[in-house]
Amino acid sequence: MNKSKPNYKRIYSEILQEKHPEKIEKCERILNKAELTSIDVIRLNKIIFNIQEDTKVNRRHSFYDKNAVFEILKYQKKNQCTNTALSKHFHLSRNTITKWKRLFSI
Template identity: 45%
Template sequence: MIKIVDYKRIFFDILDKKHPEKKEICQELLSKKNLSVLDIIELNKKIFGVPDADTAAFNQGHRAYTRSSILQILDYQKKYRLNNSQVARHFKTSRHTIRKWKNRYLI
């Protein structure tokens, strides 16, 4: 049985205990029924701010994307007519990863 992390509960606890002043700006994302990987990344930025270079590099190596979030990223690329390099820069991943996702999920 696969256990899914309840990110909403985690973020509510963080906001209640450590950052109650940021509850208002996070309310829109936390009101969603299901949080996507991209929503979780956005909430993390809103609560903790932009990480320094070392933290960002460490976190990037530990990101995992679901099929739905990959398709969401590829839809973003199509909607804004971006090339692989531009999408990779925006979502902080490699252009090779974007190419691999396109080959795997769009063909």
């Protein structure tokens, strides 16, 4: 069974052209990447739909691929964040971060 990923570039480009043309310039750098990561999709959502940092978003069914997990954990090392600070920044559970660290031995 071949599962293909959605073409996020096309989806977000169409949303921007049809509904939010004033935000194209802000999203251009992300959309010009060769391939979008899960983190890029989250950033695009924040820019396009004005999702605020303090807004409680239901992340129960969110999915992060390995690259996104590594990017989040790399962010923690680079910025010397605690699990609590990282969980607040990315709206994740502290237990999820601990689990990722244990799984990926970081």
